[in-house]
Amino acid sequence: MSDKIIPITPINRRSANITEGKSRAPNRSMYYGMGYQEGDFVKPMIGVANGHSTITPCNSGLQKLADAAVEGLQEAGGNPQVFGVPTISDGMAMGTEGMKYSLVSREVIADCIETCVQGQWMDGVLVIGGCDKNMPGGLMGMLRANVPSIYVYGGTILPGKWKGEDLNIVSVFEAVGQNAAGKMSDQELKDIEQHAIPGSGSCGGMYTANTMSSAFEALGISLPYSSTMANVHEEKVRSAKDSARVLVEAVKKDLKPRDIVTRRSIENAVAVIMATGGSTNAVLHFLAIAHAAGVEWTIDDFERIRQRTPVLCDLKPSGRALAVDLHTAGGIPQVMKILLNAGLLHGDCLTISGQTVAEVLKDVPDAPPEQSVIHTIENAMYKQGHLAILKGNLSPEGAVAKITGLKNPVMTGPARVFDDEQSALQAILDGKIKAGDVMVLRYLGPKGGPGMPEMLAPTGALIGAGLGESVGLITDGRFSGGTWGMVVGHVAPEAAAGGNIAFIREGDSITIDSHQLLLQLNVSDAELAERKKGWQAPAPRYTRGVQAKFAFNASSASKGAVLDLY
Numbered sequence: 001m002s003d004k005i006i007p008i009t010p011i012n013r014r015s016a017n018i019t020e021g022k023s024r025a026p027n028r029s030m031y032y033g034m035g036y037q038e039g040d041f042v043k044p045m046i047g048v049a050n051g052h053s054t055i056t057p058c059n060s061g062l063q064k065l066a067d068a069a070v071e072g073l074q075e076a077g078g079n080p081q082v083f084g085v086p087t088i089s090d091g092m093a094m095g096t097e098g099m100k101y102s103l104v105s106r107e108v109i110a111d112c113i114e115t116c117v118q119g120q121w122m123d124g125v126l127v128i129g130g131c132d133k134n135m136p137g138g139l140m141g142m143l144r145a146n147v148p149s150i151y152v153y154g155g156t157i158l159p160g161k162w163k164g165e166d167l168n169i170v171s172v173f174e175a176v177g178q179n180a181a182g183k184m185s186d187q188e189l190k191d192i193e194q195h196a197i198p199g200s201g202s203c204g205g206m207y208t209a210n211t212m213s214s215a216f217e218a219l220g221i222s223l224p225y226s227s228t229m230a231n232v233h234e235e236k237v238r239s240a241k242d243s244a245r246v247l248v249e250a251v252k253k254d255l256k257p258r259d260i261v262t263r264r265s266i267e268n269a270v271a272v273i274m275a276t277g278g279s280t281n282a283v284l285h286f287l288a289i290a291h292a293a294g295v296e297w298t299i300d301d302f303e304r305i306r307q308r309t310p311v312l313c314d315l316k317p318s319g320r321a322l323a324v325d326l327h328t329a330g331g332i333p334q335v336m337k338i339l340l341n342a343g344l345l346h347g348d349c350l351t352i353s354g355q356t357v358a359e360v361l362k363d364v365p366d367a368p369p370e371q372s373v374i375h376t377i378e379n380a381m382y383k384q385g386h387l388a389i390l391k392g393n394l395s396p397e398g399a400v401a402k403i404t405g406l407k408n409p410v411m412t413g414p415a416r417v418f419d420d421e422q423s424a425l426q427a428i429l430d431g432k433i434k435a436g437d438v439m440v441l442r443y444l445g446p447k448g449g450p451g452m453p454e455m456l457a458p459t460g461a462l463i464g465a466g467l468g469e470s471v472g473l474i475t476d477g478r479f480s481g482g483t484w485g486m487v488v489g490h491v492a493p494e495a496a497a498g499g500n501i502a503f504i505r506e507g508d509s510i511t512i513d514s515h516q517l518l519l520q521l522n523v524s525d526a527e528l529a530e531r532k533k534g535w536q537a538p539a540p541r542y543t544r545g546v547q548a549k550f551a552f553n554a555s556s557a558s559k560g561a562v563l564d565l566y
Contacts, residue, residue, distance in 0.1 A: 044123035044251045046078040049085050049113050051129040056089030058130035061200030061231040062154045065240040069126050072244030085112045087131045091169050095457035104451045104550045106133040107563050113141025124251045130154030130202045135212035136285035142257045143292040148250040149257050150352050151222045152243045153213035155231030156323040157201030167196040168204040170482035173456050177464020180429040201231035205316030207481030210323045211278035217332045218272035220260050220351030224360055228327035246353055261293040264346040271344050274309040274385030275335050279481030280400045287560030299398040299558050306385035312375045317484040318405030321373045329373040337364040342377050392520040394500050397492035397558035399519050405484050409514035411472050413438040414507045428461040435470035438510040442501045444477030445494025446561040450551035456480035472512050476501055492558040503531040
């Protein structure tokens with residue numbers, strides 16, 4: 001083989017490292033062992049971060065997408081290098097100790113992608129994922145490595161069917177509450193459990209996975225229409241292959257994630273999250289994504305975008321339709337075109353195809369065809385967005401409330417205090433929580449959980465028991481994207497860091513007021529100061545391994561719970 005040094009251009013910048021003379025012969029030898037030919041070393045080395053696993057339906061249908069991406073890369077003149085990334089199933093882990101590993105997995109996924117891309121000095125990376133943390137973890141890794149990158153979402157699930165009604169994973173959690181309240185038989189609960197998940201794909205409403213995929217499409221880091229496709233449909237395979245071809249062109253142009261993920265493009269993504277009624281988790285994840293991108297972005301920016309962006313889509317959990325219905329109605333491009341025409345999007349933001357947002361949306365109709373999922377600005381579901389940032393003496397750094405679907409997002413009631421999720425859930429199932437109560441679930445934040453577990457089990461039980469609008473729930477933990485009701489999460493500072501949520505006592509009066517953006521413990525400053533005397537942080541729940549590392553390094557939820565905020 002020739003020892004000629006190949007000029008380093010964007011398309012062979014990294015592969016050039018294995019062609020620079022005799023000193024690189026051992027590197028080349030290992031590639032020959034995998035079937036490479038001499039001519040392959042001038043092709044771009046493109047990573048395929050494959051999240052396929054049989055852990056969860058969200059990821060069980062990803063291998064066919066990875067195969068299509070590999071084929072597309074090869075046809076476009078790239079050398080695909082496949083490596084694995086892990087996932088945790090939020091739906092399966094919910095309500096268990098395993099749920100504390102969900103947010104941790106976001107960081108592990110980001111670390112895996114950064115490590116493989118940088119360690120193998122790849123020219124680009126295509127990331128494939130399905131479950132909730134796959135998306136933010138994947139994009140954070142892409143932004144850290146900052147080589148040309150594209151995200152391929154695994155696709156949503158089709159609805160389950162039972163007695164002529166559509167089902168999804170949240171149906172099961174709410175059925176548990178109905179069963180405990182005597183409103184549903186054991187057999188009916190079993191029927192819903194067995195029919196809610198009909199196959200592969202991510203949870204079907206505008207829950208966290210579909211929220212993040214929609215936001216990535218709005219960011220421009222995924223292809224148009226790809227975020228609402230169903231995993232089982234052939235168009236999702238074609239989209240994965242198209243994504244590979246687009247990525248090779250991005251490598252040629254040296255178009256990197258940090259060229260695409262800017263403050264203005266994050267504003268676009270958050271506007272789409274508000275317009276579609278997306279998950280509270282998007283707040284946490286976009287704080288972390290902005291941090292990875294080096295973009296100035298704070299929790300108050302979400303409130304700024306919320307106040308100017310209407311909710312346009314009638315989607316679960318607080319609405320009626322599923323992601324597959326949104327896709328049929330015109331998908332995220334139709335939502336974006338409505339926002340663009342209203343001056344609520346930045347049309348000049350760059351996308352992975354090299355086109356601007358305005359260019360991508362040029363041929364999308366100004367108004368959706370006759371349907372009931374996507375509304376116009378004039379006929380919006382709500383005039384302002386649904387993810388409100390509440391502050392007050394319980395959350396001076398901010399907390400997140402999802403306020404759509406509520407008749408009156410204001411209440412004051414007595415505190416019912418729990419230091420763990422399981423005892424709170426049992427109290428609901430035992431009928432000990434009454435209308436007007438404000439449940440407090442604490443020591444569940446980034447450090448205290450650790451890992452900030454989601455509270456879908458208790459919130460689903462409240463909905464099932466008919467208490468969704470009459471019982472408040474505040475926590476320094478998180479909520480599932482499938483949660484709705486009088487709930488406030490991400491309370492910061494958290495209890496384990498000495499936040500005021502740690503000093504609430506049973507029966508204290510608490511006010512949740514989404515109109516005034518207020519979360520308030522109604523005791524005097526003097527009384528609160530007295531309660532704080534002598535307080536010490538509890539001993540860490542884990543002293544070894546990934547959970548101990550997460551608890552030690554995690555920033556506040558108001559900063560995205562990132563691990564590298566030094």
